[in-house]
Amino acid sequence: MKQTKYQMLTILGPTASGKTTVAAHAAKLLDGEIISADSRQIYRGMDLGTGKDYEDYEINGQQIPYHLIDIVDAGFEYNVYLFHNAFLEAYSDITNRQKFPVLCGGSGLYLEAVLNNYQLIQVPKNHELRAELEPKSLDELSELLKSIKPELHNTTDIENRRRVLRAIEIEIYMKDNPELNNEMPEINSLIVGVKFDRENRRKRITERLKQRLEDGMLDEVQRLLDKGLTPEQLTYYGLEYKYLTLHLIGELSYDEMFTKLEIAIHQFAKRQMTWFRRMEKHGTPIHWLDGFMPLEEKMERIQQLLNS
8 A cells, every 4th residue: 555644543433343354355465464442352261252253364264463452360350450561562563573463452441541542550549739729729820831832732630620630640749750651653643433223233233142142152251250250250251241141140030131132232332332422512523434334345445545
């Protein structure tokens, strides 16, 4: 392909939208590698329930490399801060080898942490600083923050007192500890979304759920319980792991489990789309592709967008 102004391609969409297939074929087209932005696919042994679909990463005998899948054991409490650091490592590794990064996922917070250039540092509260700043007005605090950081990435930091105090606290901590600065590199990403209309999205979710249950998703959850994970730990992961666990410990019948889980996944997909619409409202451009568009046409459209 021709030289592009973009440093990364992002493929996003709600569950069951087929985004992984699109991302894998785009990565093949671009001589790229995939970085997963899924908050549950990071866990080993949680495959069917998180929809890893390993077969999507193999195209005509070629294995498409992927990152941030199967990186921690089930039971470990992962978070967006850890994802932020892992993304930076994967992105640097891929680009250093002159490959093209393709970010793929449906976890809105993880996606925004990258696309909006969030600076995520575990900064402790500075009670002395807060006491010193307490008498100042919101306008005075905002001016102080601007003097410390003239170019604000997130203007909502100056819209309320709590946020501006925390922003000042973070900036002063970072200046005192420059070795910890892991601010995101400036990444200009083309963002492409894949979606179906509501009725067909619901149909795809139901069919996918039935297929995964036939493929042994209950056995997968039972294996995790047998390995020593508690029901409380598994229900923490929500959706499939919550309802299948409740069935396995006798709190729900199979039919109750299926019905409740189906409804929960539909609601989850709706929340994902709400999150993506909010991203657009706040200035993140998403180029949407109709899920029914043939794969070849999707690739042609992505190429056009990258070369525009």
